[in-house]
Amino acid sequence: MAVKSFEELIAWQKARAMNRKVYSVFGKQKEFYYIDQICSAALSTMNNIAEGFERKSNAEFKNFLNYAKGSCGEVRSMLYVALDFGFIAQEEFNNFAEEVRDVSRLIYRLRESL
Numbered sequence: 001m002a003v004k005s006f007e008e009l010i011a012w013q014k015a016r017a018m019n020r021k022v023y024s025v026f027g028k029q030k031e032f033y034y035i036d037q038i039c040s041a042a043l044s045t046m047n048n049i050a051e052g053f054e055r056k057s058n059a060e061f062k063n064f065l066n067y068a069k070g071s072c073g074e075v076r077s078m079l080y081v082a083l084d085f086g087f088i089a090q091e092e093f094n095n096f097a098e099e100v101r102d103v104s105r106l107i108y109r110l111r112e113s114l
Contacts, residue, residue, distance in 0.1 A: 006053035011106035015046035015068070018103050021096070022075065029087060034078070041074035045103065049110075058114045065111040072104045 006012050022042035029035050045068050052064025076097055083093040 003053075006050040009049060009053065009110065011068075011103065011110045012046055012049045012053075014099075014103045014106055015042075015049055015072070018072075018075065018099060019043055019046050021099070025088065025092075025096070026082070031085075031087075034081065034085075034087070038075060038078040038082075041071045041078060044068070044071035045075065045107075049107065062111055062114055065107050065114075069104055069107045069111070072100060072107060076100045076104070 003009060019042040022038055026035055026038055048064045048068035048071060052061040052068070055061060055064065079088070079093055079097050079100065082088045083090065088096070
């Protein structure tokens with residue numbers, strides 16, 4: 001792999017952007033259990049990409065990318081909760097869910113490239 005740091009990975013960059021968006025949209029939500037869950041999942045997505053990369057082993061990196069993809073799925077699931085409980089509107093849900101799917105696809109492609 002020609003990439004020298006996880007910060008160069010598009011999947012990590014997009015996961016970081018997703019994490020910022022999660023915090024900006026839900027960070028002031030009054031439902032603290034919800035905030036904790038979705039923010040933890042978003043943070044886990046980007047951190048698992050970074051941690052796996054730093055392990056310097058393709059096998060371990062693949063495992064951490066699996067964890068990152070799982071956490072990304074958790075963010076998407078939590079968006080349904082946000083929609084169901086009126087934390088976000090349908091259009092915002094649609095746009096946000098597509099961004100999360102994009103992160104998930106990038107993680108999958110990265111994993112498959114190893």
